[in-house]
Amino acid sequence: MKKTLLITAGVLTTSAILLTETVNASAQxxxxxxxxxxxxxxxxxxxxxxxxxxxxxxxxxxxxxxxxxxxxxxxxxxxxxxxxxxxxxxxxxxxxxxxxxxxxxxxxxxxxxxxxxxxxxxxxxxxxxxxxxxxxxxxxxxxxxxLTPVDKQLKLLSTLTKSEKPLGVIYNSSEENSTLQVDMAKKYAKEHHLKLKIVSVTSTNDIQSALNSIDGQIAGLYVPSDNLMASAMHTIGRVTQKAKLPVVTGSIEMAEDGGTATYGLxxxxxxxxxxxxxxxxxxxxxxxxxxxxxxSDKLHLYVNKSNLKKSVLKPVTSRNLNLGGSQLC
Incomplete structure (x- = not known):
């Protein structure tokens, strides 16, 4: 009987040790x-x-x-x-x-x-x-x-423009995701009878000259989201604000860095x-x-109020910008 109790106690002790090791392994x-x-x-x-x-x-x-x-x-x-x-x-x-x-x-x-x-x-x-x-x-x-809602973004840019000039588009032709967005922009423009003036770059060094090539020919600028454009938004913002051009970007962060507004993720x-x-x-x-x-299961309307004042000649109201979704300002 005593021997049986000792064996049982040993089994229980071993089980307790194994259980403790399992818990410790989980904790660590x-x-x-x-x-x-x-x-x-x-x-x-x-x-x-x-x-x-x-x-x-x-x-x-x-x-x-x-x-x-x-x-x-x-x-x-x-x-x-x-x-x-x-x-x-x-x-x-x-x-x-x-x-x-x-x-x-x-x-x-x-x-x-x-x-x-x-x-x-x-x-x-x-x-x-x-x-x-x-x-x-x-x-x-x-x-x-x-993937951004290109149709809503171009519609937003149209509400911010005053002249009947074409909408400008600048993008990185070496990034496939950027060319995809430009293809979507072309399709939207064709369906809604909008004119686009498109320039492409492959380096940040080309952006200034590309913007100069369409200076005075566009009513506003659309910048799709890609890595090159995102890294150059300060330059794009400086040039377009001087020209009083609204800029709608592919992402909110790009609008924060130099754009006017966007409807996106x-x-x-x-x-x-x-x-x-x-x-x-x-x-x-x-x-x-x-x-x-x-x-993305969330889309937002973002307006950079500071850049809006610098870039937009046309009076803008919240009703102009109401494209649905939540709003960030």
């Missing part, structure tokens, strides 16, 4: 996330910040003892950096990778076919060769698209939406290959 769990960003500017930074804050919040809500560690790499626009940083991130065997903007996503997707990748600030993942279909990726990549919100997808993969064990690419 760290989720590792690799983050690759092509270049530093407002929109991409906002997407990353939104993602990190939301994912940390989601994980803490799931288990308050778990932590999230981010290995953040910024290529500063250098393709060689993207390749070396991609290799470094993959070698670390993270639980998931966030790729911010198309060059980052394309580079990291070539580096690993097994680690789940979510991308944000990419306009069309299928067109970028990242997924087989936006509704059913069938690759280790999915994420959120930053908030990149921090887009980052948060991407984080919710990440939580489904990490916490609910969803297969990224089966997760449809998502578009």
């Amino acid at each position: 769990k760290t989720i590792n996330i690799g983050v690759l960003q092509v270049v530093q500017h407002g929109s991409l930074d906002a997407a990353r910040n939104g993602f990190e804050k939301e994912l940390t919040k989601e994980v803490k809500a799931y288990n308050s003892n778990w932590t999230v560690k981010y290995n953040y790499q910024n290529a500063q626009g250098d393709q060689a950096n993207l390749q070396s940083m991609s290799s470094q991130i993959v070698k670390g065997k993270p639980d998931l990778i966030l790729a911010i903007a198309k060059p980052s996503a394309q580079t990291i997707a070539k580096t690993t076919k097994s680690i789940p990748i979510l991308t944000t600030a990419v306009t069309d993942l299928k067109r970028a060769g990242l997924v087989k279909d936006n509704n059913k990726p069938a690759t280790n990549v999915s994420g959120t698209s930053d 908030n990149y921090q919100d887009l980052g948060k939406q991407t984080a919710k997808m990440a939580a489904q993969i990490i916490l609910d064990h969803k297969d990224v290959k089966q997760m449809p690419v998502e578009q």
